[in-house]
Amino acid sequence: MNKTAAALLVKFAITFIAALIALSLIIPNWWWAVLVIAIIGTAANYFLGDLIILPTYGNVLASIGDGILAALIAWVVALVWPVVEITIIAAIVYAVIIAVAEYFFHMYLESSEEVQP
Template sequence: MEHGTALLIKFAAITAVLYLVLPVGGAALTMGQLLTLSLVLTVVAYVLGDRMILPAAGNAVAVLADGLLAFLILWLAGTMVAAMDLRFGAIVLATSVIGVVEFFFHRYLISRGLVQPPGSGQSSDRREA
């Protein structure tokens, strides 16, 4: 259940960032496109960045990885889906803000015990003893 809450928080944060930041950079998306991008970014970044890279390499590396993933996903969506008007500047701006959000989200995951920092020698899932 706690991973569900974490996913909802991440989805809400990414959706808010994309909704507020992409138009500033000149992007034009429908609400459906925005929600689809948010969902894809949330799932991919949670599985790869938060559950795999964060416990193995730490917050700084995970933030960079999440930022790179966000950039690649947004850039691919902008180049492969003709209906998505995603400009390069908008992608860079959104990726930068997502990186800041990810830094604090990773701290939340660690503080809740959903992910263990590198070198802790513990599993990344909460388990009852």
């Protein structure tokens, strides 16, 4: 497994754990619904946050953008999938956890020459 694939797996794990905390412990969502949100959020944050925003605007804006995007994705999934519930508190907690985790993840990406952002 190359370093980029390993970094994406770590990114997914971070997103899934953050989603479990915010979307399963704060409000009662099924783990498989949280898994779907984490998969969509990981893909969106990778393509938009890591490939576009991070190289152009830097770590802080990319991390904030990743947190906001993750919360928006969870909110949209809850709107279109009746089995998923979300509250404003859960969305904020999810956004903050993602933003903080992504800040450190981006520092790793920028310091590693073997990982292609």
